[in-house]
Amino acid sequence: MPKLTVDGRTTDVPEGKRLVLAIESTGVPIGHRCGGFARCTTCRVEFQAGEPDTMTRAEYAILSTRELLGQARLSCQIVCDHDMSVRPLLTKDNNPEWDTTGPPPEPTVTPEAAWYPKSEVAREASA
Numbered sequence: 001m002p003k004l005t006v007d008g009r010t011t012d013v014p015e016g017k018r019l020v021l022a023i024e025s026t027g028v029p030i031g032h033r034c035g036g037f038a039r040c041t042t043c044r045v046e047f048q049a050g051e052p053d054t055m056t057r058a059e060y061a062i063l064s065t066r067e068l069l070g071q072a073r074l075s076c077q078i079v080c081d082h083d084m085s086v087r088p089l090l091t092k093d094n095n096p097e098w099d100t101t102g103p104p105p106e107p108t109v110t111p112e113a114a115w116y117p118k119s120e121v122a123r124e125a126s127a
């Protein structure tokens, strides 16, 4: 079972659980304002350890549009398949104007995930 560390607190999470949902289950009110469809970037996290080597095409597209590539990853586009340590960047606690954290994300990655090595996604995007 992978270990997930959120802001220094470590818990076991079910293999394959969507990272945004795993973070939420630790009690951190992380944003997911688009419902986990790689459109809002409010689920963004900073990796302290265990950043995946792969990225969905949808994540690459929105991170590059928002100039966040290399600074943050989208927890709605990542599944817990190994140990990770992250710091959520946008939560209801630091955005008190939010009425909610957002619509509940599906248990599986949406839109349907196509994972690529980060280097390959970047090469395709520039082609």
Ligand code: FES
Residues within 6 Å of the ligand: 031, 032, 033, 034, 035, 036, 037, 038, 039, 040, 041, 042, 043, 044, 074, 075, 076, 077
């Ligand atoms: S980009 Fe909106 S929840 Fe991840």
